[in-house]
Amino acid sequence: MVCMMDITLFSRVYSVRRLSETDVPDILALCGKNRMYYRYCPPFVSEQSIRDDMNALPTGKEVADKYYVGYYDGGKLIAVLDLILAYPDKETAFIGFFMMDVSVQGKGIGSGIIGELCAYLAGNGFARVRLGWVRGNPQAEHFWHKNGFAETGAVYKTERYAVIAAQREL
Ligand SMILES: CC(C)(COP(=O)(O)OP(=O)(O)OC[C@H]1O[C@@H](n2cnc3c(N)ncnc32)[C@H](O)[C@@H]1OP(=O)(O)O)[C@@H](O)C(=O)NCCC(=O)NCCS
Structure with a gap:
């Protein structure tokens, strides 16, 4: 399995690059308009929560395994x-x-991005993609179902919401 990914190959349609501190205002602008997401997954986004996400790693993982990236259409972060x-x-x-x-949104672009990403990961030896959505969020649930993700049966409870685990075999 290839461990270093070429992120420019995540998409043939959009430019993909790593996001960093200077991108925080653009990320905040993108996220801040997705009000439904934060109703299910509070607290509402802030510059600090973006910085925290940029650096967050699951236990046992290293920075080299993390790809916090932006997809650009021309100069616009999409x-x-x-x-x-x-x-x-x-x-x-x-x-x-x-x-x-x-x-x-609503033009098939999100599905296209996930489809290309799954194809790239499959080509690099990965067998599945896993993720989670907040229970009850219809937008997330429908989107991931539409893109071939199925519940694993695991549910992770936090203080404010429950996360449904799902995966797609590649
Ligand atoms: C989910 C998201 C990534 C979809 O992006 P997109 O480019 O609009 O995706 P597509 O156009 O490929 O697919 C849209 C699908 O999303 C789902 N969807 C979008 N809005 C929805 C809503 N208000 N209620 C229910 N389902 C919805 C539907 O399955 C829809 O498919 P359909 O049009 O065939 O019904 C985008 O809405 C988003 O960024 N939402 C906020 C963040 C989020 O929820 N991320 C995923 C959770 S981890």
Whole structure:
């Protein structure tokens, strides 16, 4: 399995690059318009929560396995993806966060991005992609079902919401 990914190959349609501190205002602008998401998954986004997400790693993972990336259409940030490779096991890639700019939603672009990503991961030896959505969030649940993700049966409870685990075999 290839451990270092070429993120420019995540998409043939959009430019993909790592996001960093200077991108925080653009990420905040994209996320802040997705009000439904934060109703189910509080607290509401802030510059600090974005910085925290940029640096967050599951237990046992290293920075090298984390891909906090932006998808650009021309100069415009249209999607943010947080991908952790080889988590929770070697053959699994984990999507920690995926969000589209509201202005381009409902046009099949999110599904296209996930389809291309899954194809790239499959080509690099991964067997499945795992993720979670907040129980009751219809947008997230329908989107992931539409994209071939099925509940694993695991539910992770936090103080404020429950997370439904799901995965797609590649
Ligand atoms: C979910 C999200 C990534 C979809 O992006 P997109 O580019 O609009 O996706 P597509 O156009 O490919 O697919 C849209 C699908 O999302 C689902 N969807 C979108 N809005 C919805 C809503 N209000 N209620 C129910 N389902 C909804 C539907 O399954 C829809 O498919 P349909 O049009 O065939 O019914 C985008 O809405 C988003 O960023 N939401 C906020 C963040 C989020 O929920 N991320 C995923 C959770 S981890």
